[in-house]
Amino acid sequence: MKIPGAVIGDIVGSKYEFHNHRSKEFKFIDADNFFTDDSVMTVAVAHVLTEYGESDDAELTEATVRLMCEYGRRFPHAGWGSMFSYWLNVRPVPYGSYGNGAAMRISPVGWYARSEEEVRRLSRIITCVSHNHPEGIKGAECTAMAVFDARMGKSKEEILERVSEYYPGISCLSCDELRKHYDFDVTCQGSLPPAMVCFSEGVSFEDTVRNVISIGGDSDTLAAIAGAVADVYYGIPESVMAEAVKLLPADFVTVLDRFFEKVI
Ligand SMILES: [Mg+2]
Structure with missing residues (x-):
């Protein structure tokens, strides 16, 4: 069983998104933590890559839209932004977004791709179904490349x-x-740099995510981004994954198992 850092970061940050904590002292995962939109979309992208990672551009685009909508509509209260909620439920066409949602969902591409060229191609296709602003494409590619x-x-x-x-x-x-100064910012360009600084100063997966919570802002999404990179760099203790798995739907765990069987 492997629960990726993006999902665990999201779970740890879930209760701090609207109640910033700004300290590294807290229980890492508790019974009142929960998964949010960042986990739902990360699992959707892992599912897309498991089944359609070798498809051509058109088929991959179609599968990405279809599976992201399927997963997203199952969880109407997962914390979607209003524009993305419209995309999910009404009209799933690109809307020029540069929201950090582009980056929070993309980490499975970094696990799946076999070359930098493939990172760029998969990241661009999966991002452009919704977040087709240059800053959205950049934020996703930077995360996947890290x-x-x-x-x-x-x-x-x-x-x-x-x-x-x-x-x-x-x-x-x-x-x-x-x-001291960071404020809530849901753009890619306002989320990627702070998330990566938290990774830079972290000394372990857990320490990286604690750094993220301590700076405030969009905690769950920043933790999903920084956690994704810290996961691969440090690994995640089994005990942390065992706590996270209790908070996830069983089929998410199955989808993630299938994905990691393929890429590890
Ligand atoms: Mg969220």
């Missing part, structure tokens, strides 16, 4: 060097500063 780089055994410095090609201002940020 996961891919970690999988390829790159050092933290190398991973962050590539992140800074996408977001050059990242070297000026620190968790201490973010803790």
Whole structure:
């Protein structure tokens, strides 16, 4: 059994999205944590790649829209933004979004792809079904590429060097500063840099996610993004995955098992 860092980050951050905590002291996963939209879409993308990862562009696009809608409509109260909710339920066509939803769902691409070129292609196709703004495409690709780089055994410095090609201002940020001044921001360009700084300063998967909660903002989504990278870089303790699995629908676990059987 493997529960990915994006899902665990989402679960840990769930109760802090609208009640920011801004401290690293808290129980990591408790009975009142829950999964949200970030987990639902991450599992949907894992499902898409398991069945359609080798399909051509048109078939992959069609399957992405269909499965994201199927998964999303099952959980109407998972925390969707209003625009994405309209996309899910009324009209699933690209709407120029640069919301951080592009990045929170994309980490399975970093696990699945066998080359940088494939990271870019899969990330672009899966993102452009909804978040076809240049910042949405960039945020998703940066996240997927960081996961891919970690999988390829790159050092933290190398991973962050590539992140800074996408977001050059990242070297000026620190968790201490973010803790004082960072505000709720649901854009990709306002979410990727702080999430990656939390990974940069973290010393383990759990420490990375604690950094994220401590800076406030859109906690579950930032933790999904940073957690995805920290997962591959550090691994996640079995005990943490065992706590998370209790909070997930059984079929999510089955879908994730099938996905990781294929990619690990
Ligand atoms: Mg959420």
